Each structure stands twice: as structure tokens, then as C-alpha cells.
Amino acid sequence: MLVVPQGADQPLVARRVVELGAGLSIHTRDVAPGPVNALARRLLDEPRFRAAAATLRVAQREAGGYLRAADELERHLRRVGRPALADAPRER
Numbered sequence: 781m782l783v784v785p786q787g788a789d790q791p792l793v794a795r796r797v798v799e800l801g802a803g804l805s806i807h808t809r810d811v812a813p814g815p816v817n818a819l820a821r822r823l824l825d826e827p828r829f830r831a832a833a834a835t836l837r838v839a840q841r842e843a844g845g846y847l848r849a850a851d852e853l854e855r856h857l858r859r860v861g862r863p864a865l866a867d868a869p870r871e872r
Contacts, residue, residue, distance in 0.1 A: 783805045
């Protein structure tokens with residue numbers, strides 16, 4: 781994964797992706813064809829990135845995947861008194 785953090789929690793997420801070995805990060809100011817191509821080539825050529833991504837994929841599935849993550853977020857919202865998306869009225 782090549783991440784370009786721009787704000788909010790993105791720098792934290794980008795740092796974690798790099799720490800886990802699943803990708804590389806580039807600052808917005810450094811985004812240009814040359815640097816992006818060089819980083820993309822590293823991601824494609826260095827086997828460690830593919831191996832780290834596979835490890836994360838297994839861990840995410842074993843933890844319940846995106847469905848469990850969504851359920852946990854909705855549980856948290858209910859606990860703090862905010863309506864979860866599932867509870868929100870639907871627009872027609």
C-alpha cells in the first residue's frame with residue numbers, strides 16, 4: 781500500500797502501515813510521477829511487502845473482518861449515546 785496522508789487520522793494510519801511493513805508513505809508535497817513510480821516499484825518488487833500484507837489479511841479475517849469492525853463501531857456509538865448508522869432514519 782502506498783499511502784499519502786493528508787489530515788485527521790491519516791498520518792497515524794500511514795505510520796502504522798509502514799511500521800507493520802505493509803506499505804510505504806509519501807508526503808503530499810513529495811507526490812510527483814518520479815517518486816511515486818519509484819515507491820510503487822519497491823512495493824511491487826520487494827517480497828516483504830506482499831508477505832506483510834498477507835499476514836495482515838489473515839489477522840483481519842481471524843479478527844472478524846470489516847463486518848465485525850462495523851459492528852464494534854456501532855456498539856461504541858450506542859454506548860456513548862450517538863445513533864449508529866443502522867439506527868439512523870433512511871432518506872427516500
